[in-house]
Amino acid sequence: MGEALVSVVNSDAPRLLFSVVPNGGHAVSVQSTAKANVESQHVAKRVSLPVPRARVYKPGDRGGYVWELQRRLRFLGFYTGKINGIYTWRTYRAVRLFQYSFGLRVTGLTDAKTRAKLWKATRRWRPGGVRTVQARRVYRKTARQLSWNDIKLMAHAVHAEARGEPYIGKVAVAAVILNRLKSDRFPNTTAGIIFQPMAFEAVADGQIWMQPDRDSFKAVRDALNGWDPTNGALFYFNPARAKSKWIWSRPQIKRIGKHIFTR
Template identity: 40%
Template sequence: MQAGVWTGMLLWAFTAVAPRHDVQAHGPAAPVPSVEQRAEVHREAAESRAALRAAEVERRHKLALGRRMWTARWEERARRERLARLRQQEEARRREAARQREQARRQAVRKAEEAGRAAAPKAEARRASARTASAGRRTAADRVAVRLDELQLLARIVQIEAGGEPYEGKVAVAAVILNRVRSPRFPDSVRAVIYQPGQFPTAAERIPQIRPSSAALRAARDALAGRDPSNGALYFYNPARQRCGEGGGGFLCALEVTARIGNHVFAR
């Protein structure tokens, strides 16, 4: 169809241009296209232009479709790459978190070990202190036991020597015993002073059978607490029973009298 269109157009153009150049046709003249032929030519030309426009539209449509497909593929690839990067970042964060947890655990273990090493001497010191304290408690208990024994001995000697004396006299007798313990001229314990030969022989024999009164016990406690109505005396005697110059010779006369309480004279 297009070949016929072009042939008709060339024929029409030739017939239209030939008269200007005064071309003398040799032979018979070319036939002039009829109105129907011209209409057919125009119709074919219009159809050709419509076909061209349709082809252009189809080309553009295909181009747009290809562009959309390419864009979709590019976006999908970008999305996948973005997801891959996110997964990598998440994995890196998990690895970093695991590394930090492991580092924190190791640091905690190291600190615990260091604290244990640092606390070991302290624990040993505490145990040593506890052992010392326990030993001290046992020693203190022993001292208390000795003190109770001394208290009983003091109370009994007070009951024997000053049972009928006023309370101050009882305390003074107990103080004399303790003053002798502190003096370098006498033994260094209550028991040794009481049982020293020649000092309290009769009283020492009676001590196991004597039960001290509450006043005697209280007087012994006061003397052990530091009370001394005898004013530092080392001796005491009853002038009614033992006069100066009699029995003991001039020994009692040479002593310095420090106090007189009840029936006793206290001296040193």
């Protein structure tokens, strides 16, 4: 019986098995299916590698993307703070407002869906661009103390009371609520002012819970930034519908849209 020649190979190298031949003959190598199996395993491993998730930006993050995020939010009027590349709580609140206005899940975190929607909404934004109309960036003391729920409730009131009015009329309604918040004659909370008995018709007829539109939120932001088209008014009424002698007796300041604003 002749001797057989068998190769010993490194387990990490491509495996070549030699044929068994009689003693004195020549060993002829043939590639086995083992190499193919090894390659298929490597391919399977490459395919099964997890795909990295898109980064979700949150308060505390810093960098160039946050800078651009703030710029784009300011372009739409949602962000009014400093452009500093830091995901501050003001940035967080601006993202929440953007998400709410565009029908996204309201988290305050900038995920892939939020980025895509924001980029689509700011197609005309360019680095260094300046909005043609900018609200004053001066916040009142009371405005700083407002919570997200306060702002949302104000937007509900603005939409219910002034939908169909020109935009300045919506800002005027928001300004009246803020003027009452500063006055000692009214409750010292936003909810207390809006739900004060007989204060707003929209509360009495249930329209306060209608879904506010984007302009209503924007009007609240402009009022918070210091725009008061009413020059300090505390009341307003529709002359075509108002029957109260008392409201007609109030000193009138001006008319905006269908409403007369008074002290």
